[in-house]
Amino acid sequence: DTGVSQNPRHKITKRGQNVTFRCDPISEHNRLYWYRQTLGQGPEFLTYFQNEAQLEKSRLLSDRFSAERPKGSFSTLEIQRTEQGDSAMYLCASTGREGSYGYTFGSGTRLTVV
């Protein structure tokens, strides 16, 4: 068990470009979450999957954001037409059952939009 893996660790992109991040959860975990964290704040919920089904999506998530989890394994988060306000740490977490044993977080992908 190597934990939750996120790639890339850092991404610098120009405003208007599209970016995609990947998350590989702990293999036996069926729930996968995406959060966003800005400096000095706690994480904000973006979306979550149970297996391959995307069950909830935050109102914070504009239609420029899309997430997928094909086959219920890894997940991708895509941001289209990036804006400077998208600069943040994007965190992925997984858990086996809701709440129990806690959520295991990856190290995050830090996005900087210039």
Place this chain on the structure above:
Amino acid sequence: GEDVEQSLFLSVREGDSSVINCTYTDSSSTYLYWYKQEPGAGLQLLTYIFSNMDMKQDQRLTVLLNKKDKHLSLRIADTQTGDSAIYFCAADSNYQLIWGAGTKLIIKP
């Protein structure tokens, strides 16, 4: 919407106990968590407590839960320099975790 609040800073002397406090609003929260985040690092789960418990101890960590007042605390005994970090309180609310803004623990020599 639901909210979690914590003070932003706590300063303690090395060797003393640290007590970090948190309040939450969702009375239906089943699990409450404490996470630690060191500079440039991800979120590390320290401990969690189920809502039908009022105390949980794990080595140097003690979690106290007052469900009536919706108050959670984390006590770190014998605080060391390696405990310097930001500590986040989080409460589960429906399908997500609601997070506090984090308490930065500063250790004085």
